[in-house]
């Protein structure tokens with residue numbers, strides 16, 4: 001249980017850099033599930049972009065719980081869910097759609113709200129997508145065409161990226177959190193490594209996660225946000 005408490009604390013560490021108006025006070029015991037976190041058209045100080053897991057219904061998915069916690073802690077922040085297929089099969093088509101769509105939304109947001117800081121959250125295939133947006137992606141035969149990282153101008157606006165159960169997880173990365181010792185099923189190759197932006201990333205993976213670590217415990221994979 002203890003390591004789960006790392007999450008809000010890690011986020012608080014990131015939040016310090018997002019501006020004087022941000023007052024991180026993640027209150028894990030008091031999340032209001034009915035809080036309306038839909039995106040608004042006005043520019044926010046902090047904009048949270050959420051990419052759901054494979055097979056989840058369109059919307060924020062389970063990682064929306066985390067988005068709600070963060071937006072509750074940062075007055076005036078907005079939340080946006082990326083609309084992408086989130087299919088397990090064909091995974092590559094789905095993740096490359098997610099990468100293109102998220103890149104486009106991020107560019108659009110930053111172009112019109114260039115004082116905003118952006119937080120990216122991704123769960124499972126969503127974690128894969130946010131990683132591919134920020135670090136470059138595709139390229140294993142099943143993962144769609146090779147893509148470069150988003151332009152630095154946009155990358156710089158992302159103050160934090162939180163991944164849970166990333167299939168492209170690489171063991172022993174400095175930004176890994178959790179008990180996992182193994183690689184994910186599509187480990188990120190060196191030329192699209194996220195090491196250059198390690199300071200903004202926390203990637204959560206527990207040992208036994210069948211997608212993220214070499215393991216067979218789907219329950220572990222599905223349980224990160226339930227344990228927040």
Ligand SMILES: *[C@@H]1O[C@H](CO)[C@@H](O)[C@H](O)[C@H]1NC(C)=O
Nearest residue numbers: 034035036037038039040041
């Ligand atoms: C949330 O707010 C948006 C924008 O104001 C609105 O369109 C939507 O209906 C609201 N959703 C809920 C569940 O209240």
Ligand SMILES: *[C@@H]1O[C@H](CO)[C@@H](O)[C@H](O)[C@H]1NC(C)=O
Nearest residue numbers: 083084085086097098100101
């Ligand atoms: C990506 O998927 C969404 C639906 O999930 C669809 O509306 C959109 O057209 C797709 N985009 C591309 C470029 O295929």
Ligand SMILES: *[C@@H]1O[C@H](CO)[C@@H](O)[C@H](O)[C@H]1NC(C)=O
Nearest residue numbers: 136139146147148149191192
């Ligand atoms: C990484 O290397 C692969 C294989 O050599 C290449 O196809 C791909 O374009 C490279 N990706 C980037 C972003 O440089």
